[in-house]
Amino acid sequence: MLADDSLRTLITHRLRTFDRQELPSTGTRRAAVALALIEEGFGAALPGARAPTLWSTDAAVLLTRRALSLRNHPNQWALPGGSIDGDESPEQAALRELHEEVGLQLEPDAILGRLDDFVTRSGFAITPIVVWAGSARSLVPSEAEVASIHRIPVDEFMRADAPMLDPIDDSVHPVLRMPVGDTWIAAPTAAFLYQFREVCIAGRITRVAHYEQPLFARR
Structure with a gap:
């Protein structure tokens, strides 16, 4: 799957026609994350994976492992993101966090759309913003x-064994994991x-706000 104009057009169209679920703007702490589409490049993306010898233009998602020194969620997988400051929109916050966390500065026209808001057990209402990052070398x-x-x-997220759904004692909804x-x-x-x-x-129209987080991710 190439990170090309046809993929960008497809994703943009699907987000524009997606009837997303938005949470009220009051009574919750607001945050935003950037789900950035990017070229796979040279990086060994998966644990133990072999790095490509040539720059790959296959489509990838930009993720990070959080610093070990962080008080909350150290070393966990994450999308770049954080709290929405002041009068920022979720889009502005997501682009700012991309720049602060990974040095990637994108213009507003890189924004493709939003997915459903998700409320975490720690009390944040998170808005995911899908953005197009191109090669981002x-x-x-x-x-x-x-x-x-x-x-x-x-392609890794299209695996047949995804998602992984695990029962948990304190909820009728399962914990969601992605291999x-x-x-x-x-x-x-x-x-x-x-x-x-x-x-x-x-x-496919699929909702995810009801899924649970594992106990270690609730802090």
């Missing part, structure tokens, strides 16, 4: 926030990735 992790940057091929290589990503990041796969790539 020069990425620089923020020492304070990011341990490593990964370009995960979109990546020989490991996995937990919700809420996994929820955004799964809905992206379903809505933007497979063309």
Whole structure:
């Protein structure tokens, strides 16, 4: 799957026609994440994966591993993102966080659309913003926030064993995980990735806000 104009047009169309679920703007702490479509490049995207010898233009999603020094969720998989400041829109916050966390500065026309809001157990209402990042050859992790940057091929999220749904004692809804290589990503990041796969790539209307997070991700 190439990161080309036809893929960008397809994703843009599907997001524009997607009847997304939006949460009220009051009474919750607001945050935004950037689900950035990017070329796979040279990076060994998956744990233990072999790096391409030539620059790959296959479509990938930009993810990070959070810095070990962070108080909340150290070393967990994440999409670049954070709290919405002041009068920022979710789109403005997502683009700012991309720049702060991985040194990627994009213009507003890179925004393709939004997926459903997701409320975390820690009390944040997160809006996922899908953006087009192109080749993005020069990425620089923020020492304070990011341990490593990964370009995960979109095809990896189309695996037949995804999503992984696990029962949990304190909820009628299962915990959602997305497999990546020989490991996995937990919700809420996994929820955004799964809905992206379903809505933007497979063309299926799929809701994810009801899925649970594992206990370690609720802090």
